[in-house]
Amino acid sequence: xxxxxxxxxxxxxxxxxxxxxxxxxxxxxxxxxxxxxxxxxxxxxxxxxxxxxxxxxxxxxxxxxxxxxxxxxxxxxxxxxxxxxxxxxxxxxxxxxxxxxxxxxxxx
Amino acid sequence: xxxxxxxxxxxxxxxxxxxxxxxxxxxxxxxxxxxxxxxxxxxxxxxxxxxxxxxxxxxxxxxxxxxxxxxxxxxxxxxxxxxxxxxxxxxxxxxxxxxxxxxxxxxxxxxxxx
Numbered sequence: 001x002x003x004x005x006x007x008x009x010x011x012x013x014x015x016x017x018x019x020x021x022x023x024x025x026x027x028x029x030x031x032x033x034x035x036x037x038x039x040x041x042x043x044x045x046x047x048x049x050x051x052x053x054x055x056x057x058x059x060x061x062x063x064x065x066x067x068x069x070x071x072x073x074x075x076x077x078x079x080x081x082x083x084x085x086x087x088x089x090x091x092x093x094x095x096x097x098x099x100x101x102x103x104x105x106x107x108x
Numbered sequence: 109x110x111x112x113x114x115x116x117x118x119x120x121x122x123x124x125x126x127x128x129x130x131x132x133x134x135x136x137x138x139x140x141x142x143x144x145x146x147x148x149x150x151x152x153x154x155x156x157x158x159x160x161x162x163x164x165x166x167x168x169x170x171x172x173x174x175x176x177x178x179x180x181x182x183x184x185x186x187x188x189x190x191x192x193x194x195x196x197x198x199x200x201x202x203x204x205x206x207x208x209x210x211x212x213x214x215x216x217x218x219x220x221x222x
Contacts (some may be wrong), residue, residue, distance in 0.1 A: 033208045043112070044151075044201050067109035087151070091209040096141075100150040 002027040002092050006099035013106050016077045021102045024070040024090030033071050035064050036087040038101070064070055078106045110134065110189055112214035114200050121190055129185045129217045133202030140210060142185050143168075143199045148172045151199065158181065158205065190221045 007022045021071040025033070032051050036044035050066040057064045061082065063074045073086055083106045086097040121127050133140050142154040153167040157177040168174070172190075177183040187194055187202045197218050201211040 016136055028162075034210060036213075041218075043201075043215050046210055046212055089211075095153070096209070096211070098143075098151040105181075 002090070002097050004088060004090050004097045004099040006086075006102050007086050008102060009100070010103045011020070011105070013075075013078055013104070015079055015108050018074070018076045018078070020075070021073040021086055021104070022070060023073070023099055025088075025090045025097075026069075027090050027092035027097065029093035031091040031093070033066055034089040034091070035062075035071070035073055036089065038085045038087055045095055047086075075104070078104075079108050080106045082106050112200055112202050112212055114198075114217050115212040116217060117215065118218045118220075120222060123192060123221055124189055126186065127190055127219065128133045129187075129198050129219070131183045131185070131200030131202075131214060133181060133183070133200070134212055135181075136204070137202035139203045139211075140181070140183050140185070141201045141203075142175055142183070143201065144195045144196045145199055145216070154198075165205035180222075187219075190219075192221045195219055195221045 013019055019055050032049050034049050035047040037047055038044045047063040053066055053068045054083045055066050065072050085101040085103045087101045090097050115130045138159045141150040144154055145151050151190045152158040155175045156164040162181045172188045198212055198215045201213045203211045
């Protein structure tokens with residue numbers, strides 16, 4: 001069965017303290033892996049799409065990487081405004097599966 | 109440019125009443141999805157429309173839930189005889205279609221059943 005697991009569930013960082021969020025997956029026929037950011041009371045905001053192992057995408061302080069089994073969202077020198085829930089989703093042959101998310105808090 | 113819009117943003121209803129939630133997708137997007145997100149939980153897939161094909165209703169939790177998409181654009185999610193466990197945020201997303209799989213989400217409708 002297709003599964004997407006994100007870890008940790010919650011992460012608290014000091015401003016400037018770099019870290020990584022993990023998304024591990026088991027799906028049949030990966031067509032794409034997506035990262036979203038969700039702020040409280042809002043819908044998820046699209047960040048990145050990764051299609052194949054070895055691919056990397058960057059946007060400001062965020063960098064997403066992909067292997068055959070997992071993806072990492074690296075956050076470099078985070079700021080308080082990076083606080084949000086980060087969702088990973090995988091498009092398989094038949095459906096799109098979302099992870100439960102990692103709730104990131106960056107303290108000043 | 110215009111993104112996905114949903115209305116109402118908030119809806120409070122009494123148990124047993126019917127509700128309708130509306131979604132306006134991004135113009136030109138052929139695929140439309142409905143999800144449910146309970147407090148602190150992940151996204152639960154409800155239903156998927158793609159062009160003129162029959163919708164994928166596999167995620168609808170009960171026969172009290174139904175959805176329509178008129179003219180390949182606007183969609184309405186209807187919940188009949190609402191129950192307290194239906195309280196959640198209902199999110200709509202659209203995507204361009206074809207080999208483009210990125211979904212773009214609306215702001216959601218927060219439904220509270222009292």
